[in-house]
Amino acid sequence: xxxxxxxxxxxxxxxxxxxxxxxxxxxxxxxxxxxxxxxxxxxxxxxxxxxxxxxxxxxxxxxxxxxxxxxxxxxxxxxxxxxxxxxxxxxxxxxxxxxxxxxxxxxxxxxxxxxxxxxxxxxxxxxxxxxxxxxxxxxxxxxxxxxxxxxxxxxxxxxxxxxxxxxxxxxxxxxxxxxxxxxxxxxxxxxxxxxxxxxxxxxxxxxxxxxxxxxxxxxxxxxxxxxxxxxxxxxxxxxxxxxxxxxxxxxxxxxxxxxxxxxxxxxxxxxxxxxxxxxxxxxxxxxxxxxxxxxxxxxxxxxxxxxxxxxxxxxxxxxxxxxxxxxxxxxxxxxxxxxxxxxxxxxxxxxxxxxxxxxxxxxxxxxxxxxxxxxxxxxxxxxxxxxxxxxxxxxxxxxxxxxxxxxxxxxxxxxxxxxxxxxxxxxxxxxxxxxxxxxxxxxxxxxxxxxxxxxxxxxxxxxxxxxxxxxxxxxxxxxxxxxxxxx
Amino acid sequence: xxxxxxxxxxxxxxxxxxxxxxxxxxxxxxxxxxxxxxxxxxxxxxxxxxxxxxxxxxxxxxxxxxxxxxxxxxxxxxxxxxxxxxxxxxxxxxxxxxxxxxxxxxxxxxxxxxxxxxxxxxxxxxxxxxxxxxxxxxxxxxxxxxxxxxxxxxxxxxxxxxxxxxxxxxxxxxxxxxxxxxxxxxxxxxxxxxxxxxxxxxxxxxxxxxxxxxxxxxxxxxxxxxxxxxxxxxxxxxxxxxxxxxxxxxxxxxx
Numbered sequence: 001x002x003x004x005x006x007x008x009x010x011x012x013x014x015x016x017x018x019x020x021x022x023x024x025x026x027x028x029x030x031x032x033x034x035x036x037x038x039x040x041x042x043x044x045x046x047x048x049x050x051x052x053x054x055x056x057x058x059x060x061x062x063x064x065x066x067x068x069x070x071x072x073x074x075x076x077x078x079x080x081x082x083x084x085x086x087x088x089x090x091x092x093x094x095x096x097x098x099x100x101x102x103x104x105x106x107x108x109x110x111x112x113x114x115x116x117x118x119x120x121x122x123x124x125x126x127x128x129x130x131x132x133x134x135x136x137x138x139x140x141x142x143x144x145x146x147x148x149x150x151x152x153x154x155x156x157x158x159x160x161x162x163x164x165x166x167x168x169x170x171x172x173x174x175x176x177x178x179x180x181x182x183x184x185x186x187x188x189x190x191x192x193x194x195x196x197x198x199x200x201x202x203x204x205x206x207x208x209x210x211x212x213x214x215x216x217x218x219x220x221x222x223x224x225x226x227x228x229x230x231x232x233x234x235x236x237x238x239x240x241x242x243x244x245x246x247x248x249x250x251x252x253x254x255x256x257x258x259x260x261x262x263x264x265x266x267x268x269x270x271x272x273x274x275x276x277x278x279x280x281x282x283x284x285x286x287x288x289x290x291x292x293x294x295x296x297x298x299x300x301x302x303x304x305x306x307x308x309x310x311x312x313x314x315x316x317x318x319x320x321x322x323x324x325x326x327x328x329x330x331x332x333x334x335x336x337x338x339x340x341x342x343x344x345x346x347x348x349x350x351x352x353x354x355x356x357x358x359x360x361x362x363x364x365x366x367x368x369x370x371x372x373x374x375x376x377x378x379x380x381x382x383x384x385x386x387x388x389x390x391x392x393x394x395x396x397x398x399x400x401x402x403x404x405x406x407x408x409x410x411x412x413x414x415x416x417x418x419x420x421x422x423x424x425x426x427x428x429x430x431x432x433x434x435x436x437x438x439x440x441x442x443x444x445x446x447x448x449x450x451x452x453x454x455x456x457x458x459x460x461x462x463x464x465x466x467x468x469x470x471x472x473x474x475x476x477x478x479x480x481x482x483x484x485x486x487x
Numbered sequence: 488x489x490x491x492x493x494x495x496x497x498x499x500x501x502x503x504x505x506x507x508x509x510x511x512x513x514x515x516x517x518x519x520x521x522x523x524x525x526x527x528x529x530x531x532x533x534x535x536x537x538x539x540x541x542x543x544x545x546x547x548x549x550x551x552x553x554x555x556x557x558x559x560x561x562x563x564x565x566x567x568x569x570x571x572x573x574x575x576x577x578x579x580x581x582x583x584x585x586x587x588x589x590x591x592x593x594x595x596x597x598x599x600x601x602x603x604x605x606x607x608x609x610x611x612x613x614x615x616x617x618x619x620x621x622x623x624x625x626x627x628x629x630x631x632x633x634x635x636x637x638x639x640x641x642x643x644x645x646x647x648x649x650x651x652x653x654x655x656x657x658x659x660x661x662x663x664x665x666x667x668x669x670x671x672x673x674x675x676x677x678x679x680x681x682x683x684x685x686x687x688x689x690x691x692x693x694x695x696x697x698x699x700x701x702x703x704x705x706x707x708x709x710x711x712x713x714x715x716x717x718x719x720x721x722x723x724x725x726x727x728x729x730x731x732x733x734x735x736x737x738x739x740x741x742x
Contacts, residue, residue, distance in 0.1 A: 166720040
C-alpha cells in the first residue's frame with residue numbers, strides 16, 4: 001500500500017512537471033523574466049558575506065560580473081537560549097548562514113568547504129539556482145573536502161539556501177539554511193537600513209528552557225512540535241542588547257527568510273505597517289500590509305518607515321511561538337516623539353469591571369471601617385494569602401514572585417520591599433507609579449491600588465513575606481488598618 | 488635495500504604463522520544471523536554468514552607497522568590514485584610524533600579505502616561487507632535492554648559530547664563482544680558505494696533495484712532512523728581515495 005502511494009505520488013509529480021514544462025515553453029510571460037545568459041560577464045569580485053542581522057553592501061559594478069562565493073560548513077556547539085546549548089550545523093559558523101548578495105545576470109562561482117573537523121557530509125541547495133537540486137548534486141562533500149560549481153543568477157528574488165543531505169530534515173533542523181539575494185542589476189531603491197532576519201525551529205529532547213546541552217529530537221520533528229521557534233538562530237539573538245537600531249524618520253528594508261524545517265511564519269512587526277512587501281521574496285509587490293506569510297523554505301522583503309520612537313517587535317504572529325518559544329526580534333527606534341502620528345499615553349486609568357477588586361490608581365484609598373477584625377494565625381494567613389495572591393498579584397508578579405524582567409518587579413527577596421517601613425501595605429492600598437529600583441534593576445510601570453480589606457491585605461503580605469524570602473513574620477490586620485488611617 | 492625487503496617478507500611470514508597459530512587473535516566470531524535492512528528491497532531480512540571481525544578498529548600503531556613493512560603505502564610514497572593529500576596527515580602533527588603510547592592506541596584515521604583494503608589483505612583478512620558491518624554494529628551495548636542506549640551513544644557522538652578520534656579509551660562493547668562500532672569513528676566497508684544515497688539525497692529517479700535513495704525516505708524501512716540515514720549518506724559522499732579525519736576501519740575474515 002505504501003509503495004503504491006509512493007509510486008502514485010511520483011506519477012502525479014511527473015504529470016505536474018510535464019504540465020508546467022508545456023505551459024512555460026509556450027508562455028510569452030516567461031520570456032520577460034528570462035535573462036540572456038549568452039551575454040558574457042566582465043571582471044570578477046569576491047562576495048562579501050555577513051551574519052544576521054547584517055546585510056552585505058550591494059555590488060556597485062554597472063555590468064554583470066563573476067561573483068566568487070566561499071562558504072565554509074562548520075559543526076559547532078553554541079547557545080540556543082540562556083543556559084541551553086545545541087550542536088548546530090552551520091553555513092559559515094552562525095545560524096542562520098551567511099547572507100549572500102548578487103545581482104540578476106551575475107555569474108556565481110560557488111565554493112563550498114566542509115571543515116575537516118566535521119563529522120558529516122553536507123551539500124547546498126540554493127533556491128536561486130536553475131539546475132539539478134539547486135546545486136545539491138554538484139556539491140555533496142565529505143568532511144575535509146571542497147566542491148565548486150557555477151550558476152547564472154537568472155531570476156530576481158530573495159532565495160533560501162539549505163543543506164540537502166540525507167536526512168534532509170535533520171540537516172535543516174540543525175541550522176543549515178540562509179538567504180541569497182538576487183537583486184535587479186541596478187539594485188533596489190536605496191533605504192537607510194537593511195536587515196537580515198530568519199526564522200526557524202529547533203526540536204530538542206528537553207522542553208523550552210531546560211538547561212544544559214540539548215539533542216535533536218527526531219520524533220518531535222516528525223510530529224512538527226518544536227520547543228524553540230527563533231529569529232536568527234537563538235532566543236534573543238536579535239533582541240534586547242542585540243536589537244537592531246534605527247532613528248526616527250529612517251527607512252528599513254527587512255530581508256525575512258524562513259528556514260523551517262516545518263512551520264510557516266505569519267510575519268508581523270508589532271508597531272509598524274509594511275509600506276511595501278515583495279510578496280514571497282519575488283517581484284510582485286503589495287502595499288499597506290500588517291502580516292505577510294513566509295513559507296518554510298521561502299522569504300519576503302518588507303519595507304517601512306519608522307515614524308515614531310519605540311521598540312518594534314518582529315514576531316511570528318502565530319503568537320505563542322513569539323512569547324513562549326522565542327520567535328521575537330526587535331528594532332529599537334530612537335529619536336523625538338511625533339505626536340501627530342502617535343501621542344503616547346495620554347491618560348491612564350484602570351478599567352474597573354463590576355465585581356473586580358482592582359481599582360484606579362488615582363482613586364485614592366479605601367475608607368477604613370471601624371469594625372474590629374479578628375486576627376488570624378500564621379497558617380491561616382498563609383493559606384488565605386496564597387489564594388488572594390493568585391487572584392490579585394500573580395498575573396504580573398508571577399506565581400513564584402519572580403516578576404517579569406524589565407516590566408514587573410520581582411517579589412522574591414526584594415530589597416525594595418524589605419526596605420519599606422510599612423512592609424508594603426501602602427503599595428497595595430494606594431498603588432505605585434514611576435521609576436523604582438529593585439535588586440539593582442530599574443522598573444517604570446504602574447501598579448493600581450488593590451481594593452482589599454485590612455484582613456485580606458494582611459494575608460497577602462504575610463504570604464509574600466514568608467513565601468518569597470523577604471523575612472518571616474505575621475502581618476496583622478490591625479497594622480494594615482493603622483497605615484490606612486495614617487493619611 | 489635487499490635486506491629490508493627480506494626483512495619485510497620475514498615479518499610477514501612470521502605474522503601469517505603466528506596469526507594462524509593464535510587462532511585469529513584479537514578477533515571475535517560473529518555467529519550467522521540476519522538483520523532488518525535499512526533499505527527496503529525484496530527481502531525483509533538480510534542473511535549474514537558467520538565471520539570473524541576485529542575486536543577493535545585498527546590503531547595508529549598497527550597501521551604504522553604495515554606502512555613500515557610496505558613503504559609504498561607510506562605518506563611519502565603513496566600514489567595520489569590511492570589516497571588524497573590528507574592521507575595519514577595526522578601523523579605529521581607533533582601530537583603523534585611524541586610517539587606516545589596513547590595516540591598509538593587510538594584508531595587510525597585519514598586512511599583511504601585502498602589503504603584499508605591493502606592493510607587487511609596484508610594481514611590475511613579483508614574489509615567487511617556492508618551487510619556484515621551493519622549486522623555486527625546492530626548489536627546493542629552489553630547489558631542494555633533496549634535500542635535507546637545505542638541511539639544515545641550515536642546521538643552523543645553527533646553532538647560532540649564524546650571524545651575525539653584520538654581517544655584511546657574504549658567506550659562500549661556490544662553483545663557480540665566487539666568494541667565501539669559506533670560513537671568513535673566512521674569505518675570503511677568493502678562495498679561502501681554499492682548502496683549509495685543519491686548525491687542530492689532527494690532524487691526519486693530510477694535507481695538500480697535495491698539501491699538506496701536518500702531522499703524522500705520512501706525507500707527507508709524506518710524513516711525516523713536518522714542515525715542510519717546519516718551513516719548511509721556519509722558513505723555516499725566518499726570515493727575510494729578519500730581520507731577523512733574521523734574515518735578508519737577494521738578487518739574481517741571469512742570463517
